[in-house]
Amino acid sequence: MKLAGLWYGCCCLVASTLCLGADVGTATIVDGKAKLLRGTAWYKLVEGTVVRDSDVLDAPEGAEVQIELVDGGVVSITGPGALYAAAVTPRDARQAAAAELFIPRGWAKFATKANESRLRIRTPLGSVSTANAVAVAHVAPEGIEVFVENGSVKCLDPGKAEAGASDTKAGEFCGRASGKSFAIIGRAPSPFLSALPRQFMDPLPTRAAKFKNATVEPAMDREATLPEVQAWLNSPYRAAFLKRFEPRLSDPSFQAAVSGNAKAYPEWNNAAQPAPPVKIEQPMETPKQPPEPERKWRWPWEKSGK
Template structure:
């Protein structure tokens, strides 16, 4: 019964809208080795420790590792070369992990069913387990450091009804198009590549977190900035993406890139049509 409840909860979480209408803060970058990139709305920023996060934020760590606190009562760490999109609604949050390293460690004694993670091929709600997830173009790997974790296998369109229960120190892999396989211990290649800060339990910084800082604007996003998300295996809503980045269609270079790369995709064609109508109205 418990497993069924988790699966049903996950099914609801995966339908989350990908942005938050209000600009409420949902967590904070408590630690950052180096400045990193953030895409908020249609703007690219440079940010660091102390930055308050919002629904719809896209984080790109580059060479830096970071720690996030206050997101659905969990502590998260991102390794180098990692990209996530944080989706939210009024009661839940979802981490869309495009590539790289993610470590999740729930705050003891709290209810974590309002936080979900998806990699495109796997999805789960955060329970009392501490887990490490690694995503590459070739495969997704999950290591349950502590506790138990129910993981759901997703099909080509982001849906699936097959779930697997991973136990303490289980290591699972899933290649594109393949089934999830479980082995007793992580492969040596996984251990060798594991970010150094993932080797120990995450220690929340709490009051040691730096004061809030304003993101430093670099520029408006280009199509190259958002293309990895537009064509990703995460099954993100094209309607959401087209609507979010429609203001950038006023830029001729961005508009031409969309016509070349998204021409024929209904949601983007509609935004292009709306732009033409607005121009003709003047």
């Protein structure tokens, strides 16, 4: 039992270590009960926490989280919402790769600076790419909406290349409903403006300097359960999350949850099967030697009375 517990603990440690990627930025505003999914465990998110590649930020109803990216961009989300740091811009400014953040739901505001930061916001219904803009996006199952305050962005249908997309410029609104393509109109609709989070009406504050020399380590809360990560296991990043959470199959409760819905995770079918019972071989008994036959003769000196 102790060895099983030790093995499970080692697996979780390895999973967490493997998921420690490059720095994405710093959480400079954390308001509400936001939390961080790093590796396979939940952590309590606090201001000053360094957000890393492959981290997931979860903002429940009423919560707000702002990240100031290493390349100078700023991204803020409000709950209920979430953000996955899928890829980050290399520290070497000579490389032009864009940071990619996946937002499956919620409100987000982002700001990028010319010649400093490139950002791609990916959602289930399309992507928004920019290198110099301030914009607000709303992501919901029925559609995605983007209003551009300054600069310009490109709104991309799923699978479409950035080169063929039109610019949505300052003051314009770009939206896409499920099953349709992005459309650009000259201003934001009234329902969008009415639902806009109040704090997004103001410029995003920059507070990164406050945490420049601070070392903030988030406190681990607990391991994530299967229901909590199902949405990520079914996201466009399924392969990464399947690999990430495979060590959790060493935990009987997690393995049981997966086995109860095995059709949803065929990649785990073999790993999720309970280990066969160990057959203990019984030691072979030494065959008994037959008794020696009784002698019918005697030596002369063995005769009785002599």
